Amino acid sequence: MARIWVTCDCAGTQTIDADRLGAATGETVRPPCSALCTDQIGIAAKALEQGDAVICCAQERRAFEDLAEEIGAPAPATVDLRDRAGWGDGADATPKMAALMAEALLPAPVEKTIDVESEGLCLILGAPEVALSAAEALKDHLGVTVLLDAPSEIPESRDFDVVAGRLHGATGALGRFEVRIDALRQVIPGGRGALGWSNPRDGGRSECDVILDLTGGTPLFPAHEKRDGYLRADPARPEAVAAAVLAASHMTGTFEKTLHVRTEPLLCAHARAEQTGCTRCLDLCPTGAILPAGDHVTIDPHICAGCGVCSAVCPSGAVSFDAPPVDHTMLRVQTLARSCLAAGGTAPRLLVHDAHGAEMIRLAARHFKGLPADVIPLDMVSLGAFGHAEAVAAVAAGFASVDWLPGPAVDLDALTAQAELAAAIAGADRVRVISTTDPEALCDDLRHGAPDPVKEPVRPLGSRRQITRQGARALHPEDTVLPLPEGAPYGAVLVDTDACTLCLSCAALCPSGALGDNPDRPELRFQEDACLQCGLCATICPENAITLEPRLDLSQAALGQRVLHAEEPFACIECGAEFGVRSTIERITEKLSSHGAFQGERLRMIQMCDTCRVSAEILSRDDPDKLGERPKPRTTADYLSKRRDH
Numbered sequence: 148m149a150r151i152w153v154t155c156d157c158a159g160t161q162t163i164d165a166d167r168l169g170a171a172t173g174e175t176v177r178p179p180c181s182a183l184c185t186d187q188i189g190i191a192a193k194a195l196e197q198g199d200a201v202i203c204c205a206q207e208r209r210a211f212e213d214l215a216e217e218i219g220a221p222a223p224a225t226v227d228l229r230d231r232a233g234w235g236d237g238a239d240a241t242p243k244m245a246a247l248m249a250e251a252l253l254p255a256p257v258e259k260t261i262d263v264e265s266e267g268l269c270l271i272l273g274a275p276e277v278a279l280s281a282a283e284a285l286k287d288h289l290g291v292t293v294l295l296d297a298p299s300e301i302p303e304s305r306d307f308d309v310v311a312g313r314l315h316g317a318t319g320a321l322g323r324f325e326v327r328i329d330a331l332r333q334v335i336p337g338g339r340g341a342l343g344w345s346n347p348r349d350g351g352r353s354e355c356d357v358i359l360d361l362t363g364g365t366p367l368f369p370a371h372e373k374r375d376g377y378l379r380a381d382p383a384r385p386e387a388v389a390a391a392v393l394a395a396s397h398m399t400g401t402f403e404k405t406l407h408v409r410t411e412p413l414l415c416a417h418a419r420a421e422q423t424g425c426t427r428c429l430d431l432c433p434t435g436a437i438l439p440a441g442d443h444v445t446i447d448p449h450i451c452a453g454c455g456v457c458s459a460v461c462p463s464g465a466v467s468f469d470a471p472p473v474d475h476t477m478l479r480v481q482t483l484a485r486s487c488l489a490a491g492g493t494a495p496r497l498l499v500h501d502a503h504g505a506e507m508i509r510l511a512a513r514h515f516k517g518l519p520a521d522v523i524p525l526d527m528v529s530l531g532a533f534g535h536a537e538a539v540a541a542v543a544a545g546f547a548s549v550d551w552l553p554g555p556a557v558d559l560d561a562l563t564a565q566a567e568l569a570a571a572i573a574g575a576d577r578v579r580v581i582s583t584t585d586p587e588a589l590c591d592d593l594r595h596g597a598p599d600p601v602k603e604p605v606r607p608l609g610s611r612r613q614i615t616r617q618g619a620r621a622l623h624p625e626d627t628v629l630p631l632p633e634g635a636p637y638g639a640v641l642v643d644t645d646a647c648t649l650c651l652s653c654a655a656l657c658p659s660g661a662l663g664d665n666p667d668r669p670e671l672r673f674q675e676d677a678c679l680q681c682g683l684c685a686t687i688c689p690e691n692a693i694t695l696e697p698r699l700d701l702s703q704a705a706l707g708q709r710v711l712h713a714e715e716p717f718a719c720i721e722c723g724a725e726f727g728v729r730s731t732i733e734r735i736t737e738k739l740s741s742h743g744a745f746q747g748e749r750l751r752m753i754q755m756c757d758t759c760r761v762s763a764e765i766l767s768r769d770d771p772d773k774l775g776e777r778p779k780p781r782t783t784a785d786y787l788s789k790r791r792d793h
Contacts, residue, residue, distance in 0.1 A: 152176040152248070153194045154203045154228070155183035161233030163203075164241050171245035171490035172252075184210055195220040201251070203228045226251045231524050234512035236594075238520035242492030246523055249486035250479055256471045259406040261448055265322040265356040265376070266290070267399035272314065273361030275299050277382040281361060281392050282307045288396040289357065294328065301334055301342040309334055311344060312351065317358065317367045320449040321376025321398065324355045357398045359391060370433035372556075373452035375404065407453030407470045407529070408446055415443030415465035416658040416681040424658065424683035427634075428457035428466055431561050442658075455532025456561045462636030462679040463659060464610050468532040473611060476533065477540055481606045483523050484544035494547040494600050496522045498593070501530045503554025511586035521547075522593050530557050536611035536618075538569035538578055543618030545604035547597040548577045552589070564634070571631050572619050572699060574598065612636070616676070619701055626702045635697040638680045640673055642711045646692035647671070649714060649728045653684035653693060663708065669728045670713040675705040720751060721759035 154163045156179040169176040177194070180187040184207040194200040195215050202211050205227035212222045228247060232240040267289040271278045275295055279302060282291045291307035298311045312331040319325050331351035332344040360367060360379040368374045376398060380391035416425040419442055428437050428444060436450035437457060443465065446457075458468035467473050480497070487495045498518070500508065505526055511517055518524065523546075527533050530553055538549045549569070553562055563580055570578040576598050583589055607617030615637075619629065631637060640653075640662065649669045654662040661677040662684055664670060685693040716725035717732040736753050739745040745753070752760050 150174055150199045150201060151194045151197060152201045152203060153183065153191055154179040155187075156181055157204075157229055157233070158182065161229055162240070163228070163233065163244070167241050167490070168245055168248065171241070171486070172248050174248065174252075183207075188214065191223075192218055195223060200224075201226060205230075224251065230509045230512040231518065232520075235517040236519050239491075240520045242487045242490040243495070243520060243523055245490035246483045246487035246492070246495070250482050253475075253479060253482060256475050258470060260403040261406060263320075263322045263375070263402045263404050263449065265399050265402065267357070268292075268355040269357040269359060269395055269398075270294060270324070270326060270353075270355040271359045271361065273363075273382055277361045277388065279309075281359060281388065282309075284392050285359075285396055289399060292353075292355070298332055298344045301344075303342065305336070312347070314367075320374055320447075321402070321404075322356050323449060324358055324376065326353050326355065326358075327351070328353065357395050359395050361388060361391070369435050370452065373434050373454070374450070404449065405453060405470050406448055407451050407455070407468065408458060409467050409469040409472075410444075410446060411465045411467075412440075412443040413465075414463040416463050416679050416683065417444050418442050419656040419658060419683055420687070422656065422683060422687050424681035424686065425462060425679065427460040427462065427636075431456045431460060431558065433558060453529050454556075454558060455529035456558055458532050459534025459536075459565050460561070460636075462612070462681065464612070467611075468529065470528065473532075473537075476527070476537055477608075477614065479525065480537060480541045480546075481544045483525065484541065484546055484604065485606070487523060488545050488604070492521065494521060494597055495545065496593075496597050497541050497546045497549045498522050498524045498552060499527055499530065499533050499549065500524060500552040501527055501554050501557070503556070504530075504552040507552065507584070507586045507589055511590050515587045516590040516594075518590075519593055521597070522550075530554070531561060534565040534611075535569035535572065536615045538566070539573050539618040539622075540607065540614050542573045542577050543601060543605050543607065543621040545600050547600040548579070549573075550578075550593070551580045553580065553582075555584075564632070567632050568635055571635075572615065572629060573622055616699070616701070619699060623701055628701070629699040631697040631699055633697060634680075635699075636680055637699045638678060638695055638697040639675050639700070640678060640684060640711065641694045641696055642671065643690075643692040643694075644712045646690045647712050648690060648731050649712060650689065652687050652689065656683055656687055658683065665713075668713065668725075669716055671711045672708045673711045674708045675700050717754070719756040719759055720754045721763075722756065724756045724758075726756045 152174055154165060154177060156163050158181055163179040165176040165178045180190055183191055183204060191202060191211060192214055196218060200223045202223045202225045205225045208225045215222050228244050232243045232247060269285060269289040269291050271281050271291060271293045278293045282293045285291050286306040293309045295311045301309055310333050312328040315327040315329045317324060317326045328351040329349040330347040332347050335343045335345055357376050361382045363382045366379055368377055371377055371379055378391040378395050380387040382388060417439060418424055433454060434450050434452050436447045437444050453470060455468045457466045508518060508524055541549050551562060551566060553559060566578050566580045581592055583592055601621055605621040607614045649671060651664050654664045654671060659677045659679050661674050663672045680695050680697060682695060685695060715729045717727045717729040718725055732754060740750060752763050755763060
């Protein structure tokens with residue numbers, strides 16, 4: 148069934164060249180209407196009945212979905228060409244529209260989810276006057292328990308539970324919170340008169356599905372606004388409390404939670420042999436969802452809020468964003484660049500934004516100048532997942548520059564670090580983080596000159612590391628070595644050969660295999676392309692002979708092994724077989740020559756290979772087989788016999 152694109156110039160406020168768009172995309176593009184959502188809605192209905200329709204209007208999505216339901220047709224796909232392209236600076240926006248249409252044609256990846264069960268057990272924290280009032284409002288919807296800081300007058304109603312105590316801590320998320328309470332006092336329900344309190348006890352534990360925090364104090368969790376099931380409101384603002392109570396009343400049942408990231412533990416460079424290496428994701432996770440788990444890290448999907456920062460900073464690909472997957476984001480970037488250039492664009496610029504940025508773009512288009520015709524927006528669910536690798540890939544694919552437009556929920560420090568790394572690789576004039584939150588200022592900020600795009604765009608495939616390297620090679624001569632900021636996941640290992648003893652501990656623990664040995668000779672080998680700059684080698688080196696140099700070597704030499712340090716092997720003084728390191732054995736021999744336990748044959752054994760050393764040990768004077776017959780053990784009968792003799 149043919150796909151039909153139904154366009155509208157929105158009362159003549161934008162220019163749509165249907166013929167050029169059809170030629171550029173190979174799709175059937177209808178001549179633009181002027182009032183598709185009102186007077187000409189019959190055209191939309193006819194298109195919906197005829198085939199797979201795409202409505203080029205996102206503002207009235209609900210109207211077209213209702214229309215499709217009314218006539219028994221499938222719900223149409225909608226694409227926003229007006230706010231993102233048509234309402235711009237008046238320049239030819241056809242290449243941008245063609246790019247946005249091509250991106251919309253990409254198949255959407257299947258979202259992976261897990262079920263979260265909430266039985267509606269709610270813990271309310273706060274002062275009595277606020278917490279008890281919230282409990283009264285929620286008692287018919289949830290199973291409510293109110294935790295008071297100190298014993299106070301107990302309401303006679305038993306429609307909800309009241310306890311007193313000091314909240315020691317809380318863990319978990321929606322449907323699986325666990326709280327720890329000290330000085331816990333519970334209500335004694337029996338007896339006549341006012342209800343009383345039990346004696347306090349420490350170490351109380353309980354579970355709940357929802358926490359409603361009305362204390363106004365320090366939040367219980369880092370990045371608390373991203374913790375599902377944790378609702379917090381200022382008790383001094385009744386409207387905020389009412390909103391939190393309303394939200395809590397709906398938190399019962401089964402919910403689908405997106406699995407934001409995918410992990411490959413075998414690739415993780417967090418630790419080896421109880422020595423810590425890479426901690427990039429642990430240092431940046433705002434919610435504390437990432438924890439060490441031996442040699443790798445583990446991510447709690449119930450706590451993960453999907454900011455995507457861990458994927459952007461992971462040097463090995465052990466953690467990668469999966470909603471959508473990294474390769475889908477790369478495909479979107481390449482599709483936008485390729486389609487724009489094919490439709491006549493010359494130097495497109497990429498504007499990466501999230502939902503907050505999308506609203507800014509809509510306001511800028513309706514009330515101000517709108518986006519320039521050469522600025523192509525890329526809407527990301529999580530802006531943090533668009534890191535340096537994606538930015539370098541965008542520039543290599545033909546974008547003249549890449550701008551991030553962060554919203555208030557974005558970790559600006561983490562995003563800035565990724566932008567600095569991308570700038571070091573792609574060029575400082577090609578990468579920016581836009582700090583404004585004013586739509587009009589955004590319009591002005593984007594109206595500036597851009598550097599020339601790469602002459603021969605490339606569209607690399609593979610892992611984020613491979614794409615970064617291939618993209619960098621398209622932007623620089625192949626023998627370039629780019630200095631990178633501290634903490635970059637690319638670089639060299641530098642060895643102080645005077646201090647190194649070639650113990651090869653670094654090679655044994657290197658998680659990526661960048662450091663290795665030579666089974667035939669005492670050598671330390673290094674492949675720079677594989678180095679993650681995790682720092683394990685520097686941490687475990689007993690001689691402190693290793694330092695790291697952040698850089699990106701684009702030459703072919705970085706893809707092969709090179710010798711960092713090599714020495715002559717020592718020849719066994721008995722059989723002549725080569726083993727060990729000459730300088731090390733000579734140094735040990737010299738140091739032990741004055742030691743009483745290493746004299747004569749014992750000292751010579753240090754200079755023997757394993758086989759000869761074993762033989763010498765067997766033949767030594769202290770061989771237990773040469774000490775004669777072992778004395779017989781004395782028994783009780785021997786002692787009694789000796790006593791009788793006396």
